[in-house]
Amino acid sequence: MVNIVVAVKHVSGSADETVFEDDLTIDRTGSDGHLSELDEYAVEQALVLKDHLGDGATVTALTVGPAGASDALAKALQMGADDAVHVCDDAIAGSDALGTAVVLAAAIGRLQHDVVVFGIASTDGWMGVIPSMVSELLELPVLSRASEVTVAGQTVRVRRDDDTESRVLEADMPLLVSVTDQSGEPRYPSFKGIMAAKKKPVLTWSLPDLGVDDALVGAQGSCVAVMEVTTRPPRGKGVLVTDESGSGAAELVDFLSTHKFV
Amino acid sequence: MAEVLVLIDHAEGRITKPAAEALTLARRLGAPGAVVFGAQASVVDDVQSYGAERLYLVGVPSGESPSPADRARTLASLVSEREPALVLIPTASDGNEVGARLAVLVRSGIVTDAVDLVSEDGVPVAVKSVLAGGFTTTARVTRGTPIVTVKPNSVTPDKASGACTSTDIALVTGHTRDVTLVSRERRAVSERPDLTEAAVVVAGGRGTGGDFAAVERLADALGGAVGASRAAVDAGWYPHACQVGQTGKVVSPQLYIANGISGAIQHRAGMQTSKLIVAVNKDVEAPIFDLADFGVVGDLHTVLPATIDGIAARGSA
Numbered sequence: 001m002v003n004i005v006v007a008v009k010h011v012s013g014s015a016d017e018t019v020f021e022d023d024l025t026i027d028r029t030g031s032d033g034h035l036s037e038l039d040e041y042a043v044e045q046a047l048v049l050k051d052h053l054g055d056g057a058t059v060t061a062l063t064v065g066p067a068g069a070s071d072a073l074a075k076a077l078q079m080g081a082d083d084a085v086h087v088c089d090d091a092i093a094g095s096d097a098l099g100t101a102v103v104l105a106a107a108i109g110r111l112q113h114d115v116v117v118f119g120i121a122s123t124d125g126w127m128g129v130i131p132s133m134v135s136e137l138l139e140l141p142v143l144s145r146a147s148e149v150t151v152a153g154q155t156v157r158v159r160r161d162d163d164t165e166s167r168v169l170e171a172d173m174p175l176l177v178s179v180t181d182q183s184g185e186p187r188y189p190s191f192k193g194i195m196a197a198k199k200k201p202v203l204t205w206s207l208p209d210l211g212v213d214d215a216l217v218g219a220q221g222s223c224v225a226v227m228e229v230t231t232r233p234p235r236g237k238g239v240l241v242t243d244e245s246g247s248g249a250a251e252l253v254d255f256l257s258t259h260k261f262v
Numbered sequence: 263m264a265e266v267l268v269l270i271d272h273a274e275g276r277i278t279k280p281a282a283e284a285l286t287l288a289r290r291l292g293a294p295g296a297v298v299f300g301a302q303a304s305v306v307d308d309v310q311s312y313g314a315e316r317l318y319l320v321g322v323p324s325g326e327s328p329s330p331a332d333r334a335r336t337l338a339s340l341v342s343e344r345e346p347a348l349v350l351i352p353t354a355s356d357g358n359e360v361g362a363r364l365a366v367l368v369r370s371g372i373v374t375d376a377v378d379l380v381s382e383d384g385v386p387v388a389v390k391s392v393l394a395g396g397f398t399t400t401a402r403v404t405r406g407t408p409i410v411t412v413k414p415n416s417v418t419p420d421k422a423s424g425a426c427t428s429t430d431i432a433l434v435t436g437h438t439r440d441v442t443l444v445s446r447e448r449r450a451v452s453e454r455p456d457l458t459e460a461a462v463v464v465a466g467g468r469g470t471g472g473d474f475a476a477v478e479r480l481a482d483a484l485g486g487a488v489g490a491s492r493a494a495v496d497a498g499w500y501p502h503a504c505q506v507g508q509t510g511k512v513v514s515p516q517l518y519i520a521n522g523i524s525g526a527i528q529h530r531a532g533m534q535t536s537k538l539i540v541a542v543n544k545d546v547e548a549p550i551f552d553l554a555d556f557g558v559v560g561d562l563h564t565v566l567p568a569t570i571d572g573i574a575a576r577g578s579a
Contacts, residue, residue, distance in 0.1 A: 098372070
């Protein structure tokens with residue numbers, strides 16, 4: 001039977017409300033965090049794959065993060081994941097992308113992982129490198145940036161849309177897939193799903209559970225140092241005109257002309 | 263002087279503009295060594311004109327562009343041989359995938375999506391715009407060979423003179439089990455400038471009602487590219503390749519004209535570093551006006567045609 005692992009991230013509030021700590025990491029203790037929106041697409045595709053595979057296929061939601069990150073797992077379980085794993089260890093805080101990928105790869109390696117599904121990027125860090133890093137660490141083939149996912153037997157097929165071409169690509173299990181927000185709208189949890197989620201098993205693993213050397217993770221293990229964070233200065237107040245029988249266009253042409261675009 | 267390896271994208275025998283930008287940035291940190299996959303020796307003139315002192319021509323047996331995994335492996339072997347001060351990779355298409363794999367292979371730190379790169383006492387420091395453009399960070403790699411991916415338009419390409427030595431090297435391949443290409447379909451190439459590289463972007467949103475004709479004509483009148491909001495793309499009015507925003511393209515043109523776009527954060531994240539922003543919207547309360555240097559409260563279906571006529575009149579005056 002096939003098990004699908006979907007990796008999800010808990011992110012704090014919206015970008016408007018993000019706060020940096022004194023050590024220039026993002027404050028992740030805020031209570032209004034949620035499952036990263038782009039990871040909802042990953043959960044959706046994991047569930048669609050499960051439905052297509054039938055025959056007892058299961059979905060395991062996996063996250064790495066502090067205690068509050070379990071909210072992201074709860075959402076994935078409400079949407080329909082069967083069980084969840086929360087890798088939670090104080091030593092992980094401040095990890096860079098590589099450290100995070102090492103932890104994720106170790107956790108995925110401990111789970112049955114026929115298909116591993118990721119979103120394209122988190123909505124806070126926005127690097128989009130984790131799927132490639134985990135693929136490299138686990139030596140799994142990767143179908144990245146998929147805008148359409150289908151499965152037949154042991155073979156997963158995707159469509160990837162780039163600027164100059166669209167490609168259909170496929171690979172056999174075990175493999176890793178990252179999906180875009182074009183892959184299909186995520187479902188809303190049903191009332192039944194929300195109630196059922198409360199009874200689904202959630203395992204918590206620490207770094208020793210995974211056998212990960214903590215020299216590779218956390219701020220100590222990070223290969224990147226953020227030196228300075230500055231708030232983008234607000235844009236100056238602009239000119240606002242109201243169009244009245246063509247006046248708006250005339251003033252716009254004047255503006256474009258003043259700035260030498262016309 | 264230390265060497266800086268630069269991954270060079272090319273098309274039709276010429277290097278791309280982001281590649282020229284990356285070579286320009288590389289010169290701030292050391293002597294550029296251009297790494298080119300599957301190109302003719304003719305690119306030597308291009309890379310030399312942007313200051314590359316070495317050119318590594320990687321033979322590609324199939325003629326297909328190698329996978330990110332194979333490009334990363336080839337770069338990793340060059341990193342161990344040449345011990346560069348830095349590896350610079352343009353983000354275009356799959357640069358971040360190559361960089362991510364390279365970081366694993368050489369156990370080094372990576373900074374993605376830099377908008378600038380400077381030398382602080384010889385140490386590369388990358389500048390990033392983060393959290394929907396609300397913050398700017400500077401970061402440096404503290405372990406291994408620094409890997410930095412750079413966004414288009416980070417610097418104006420600047421020519422340099424000098425000699426360039428060309429070396430042929432072999433592609434290093436990895437995973438035995440890889441992905442299979444089933445089919446591919448080329449997209450029609452637009453006559454307009456590339457969205458991420460254009461000096462002028464004219465974009466349309468929900469307010470167009472699906473009719474992009476005026477948006478396109480204004481773009482053409484200004485020599486610009488056409489963009490679309492997520493709402494317009496989700497409605498099927500314009501291709502996803504033209505989407506401006508967090509999950510589409512992040513653009514930073516000299517002039518951005520938003521038409522019938524309310525300005526949700528996911529859109530603002532894709533355009534708020536534009537030099538000048540113009541907005542046309544019927545709704546005076548639209549958040550896009552908070553960003554606009556010049557805003558017109560009005561119906562784009564009348565304002566845009568009149569603007570196009572006005573531009574034509576100036577042009578012939």
